Amino acid sequence: MEETSITDEVPRILVIDADKTVRKSIAAMLAAEGYATDTAETGKEAIGKTFENFYNLALINIRLQDIGGTDVMAQMKETVPAMIKVIIASYASLPKAVDAVNNGADACILIPTEPEKLLNVVKKGLKKQEEARRFSQQRIAEFIETRVRELEQK
Numbered sequence: 001m002e003e004t005s006i007t008d009e010v011p012r013i014l015v016i017d018a019d020k021t022v023r024k025s026i027a028a029m030l031a032a033e034g035y036a037t038d039t040a041e042t043g044k045e046a047i048g049k050t051f052e053n054f055y056n057l058a059l060i061n062i063r064l065q066d067i068g069g070t071d072v073m074a075q076m077k078e079t080v081p082a083m084i085k086v087i088i089a090s091y092a093s094l095p096k097a098v099d100a101v102n103n104g105a106d107a108c109i110l111i112p113t114e115p116e117k118l119l120n121v122v123k124k125g126l127k128k129q130e131e132a133r134r135f136s137q138q139r140i141a142e143f144i145e146t147r148v149r150e151l152e153q154k
Contacts, residue, residue, distance in 0.1 A: 011056040011126050012036045016046040016072065017088065018065045022111075026059060029115055030122065043067030043075075050077040057084040057125050059109075062093045062100060070100045082132065084125035 013035050017023040020041070027037040038053065040046035043064045050058070058076065062069035073085045087108045089097035097108045106128065107121050 010034065010036045012038065012054060013122065014038050014040060014046060014049060014055045014058040016040045016043065016058060016064065016069075017061040018042070018063070019061075022061075026118070029118070033119060035122070041065075043069070043072035046072055047075050047077075050083070055083055056129055057086065057122060059086050059088055059122075060105075062087050062089040062096050068096070070096065070103060070105075073100060073105060074103070082129065084129050086121055086125060 013027075013030050015023050015027045015030070015037060016039070017026070018041055023039045023041065027039050030037045038049060038055070040049055043066050046058070046060070047067075049055075058073075060069045060072055064072065067075075069087055069089075073087070076083065076085065084106045085104065087097050087100040087105045088111055089100075089108060090111055094110070097105075097110070101108050106125055109118055109121055
């Protein structure tokens with residue numbers, strides 16, 4: 001039987017930004033690269049979506065109208081494998097972005113940026129998630145093998 005992985009499926013990405021043009025542009029760019037995208041305008045909407053759906057990665061603007069991006073990140077449902085959280089920030093909000101990274105964001109993108117840089121951050125995040133999933137599976141398999149040997153010796 002062939003091992004399946006989350007990368008065998010189309011990665012799901014949630015784009016959270018109050019600016020409709022930015023939100024739709026990023027989602028369209030990611031969709032053109034083959035990713036399944038969803039969008040949210042507010043932090044509250046985004047948090048709700050993470051309780052209803054699995055997302056591999058979330059792109060979160062540090063400045064949202066209702067809740068700060070760092071708070072959104074903290075309130076998002078933890079998934080297995082853990083959702084990668086990338087903060088989107090302008091140079092003006094760089095100190096807040098640094099705080100977000102110090103409080104658990106996996107990466108930060110300063111905007112405006114080149115599309116290739118954004119895609120590179122997304123690809124690295126998804127690769128990190130896949131490596132973590134494989135490591136977890138390996139640890140579980142090792143535990144089961146060890147436990148079976150212990151039981152056989154009894």
